[in-house]
Amino acid sequence: MSETRGTLKGALIGGVIGATAALLLAPKSGRELRGDIRDRYASAQDRAKQILTDAGVKTQELARQAGQHASGVMDKTRSAISTAKEEVQSWKDEVKSESKDAAKPEQKFN
Numbered sequence: 001m002s003e004t005r006g007t008l009k010g011a012l013i014g015g016v017i018g019a020t021a022a023l024l025l026a027p028k029s030g031r032e033l034r035g036d037i038r039d040r041y042a043s044a045q046d047r048a049k050q051i052l053t054d055a056g057v058k059t060q061e062l063a064r065q066a067g068q069h070a071s072g073v074m075d076k077t078r079s080a081i082s083t084a085k086e087e088v089q090s091w092k093d094e095v096k097s098e099s100k101d102a103a104k105p106e107q108k109f110n
Contacts, residue, residue, distance in 0.1 A: 016044065 023036050 019040055020037070023033055023040070026033065028036070
């Protein structure tokens with residue numbers, strides 16, 4: 001993700017530098033050139049705002065998905081713990097029953 005950001009940042013900076021150089025080297029009057037620069041700046045600013053908005057929406061979506069995934073994991077964990085508790089309780093009950101049976105005196109039949 002870091003490489004993508006670096007590439008995107010480099011492309012954006014390179015684009016701005018290239019556009020500025022093209023405007024400065026173009027055979028236009030100062031007034032036309034300033035207007036072009038102003039228009040390009042506004043366009044770049046609008047694109048940057050759109051990119052930030054899209055990134056925010058994507059971040060919110062990823063956060064929502066992560067929350068749902070975490071909730072699912074928690075539900076599965078609770079279910080596993082509940083099952084384990086039931087099995088341990090069942091085992092304890094069996095052990096108690098067996099120990100009571102073993103503690104009873106044996107009856108002799110004559």
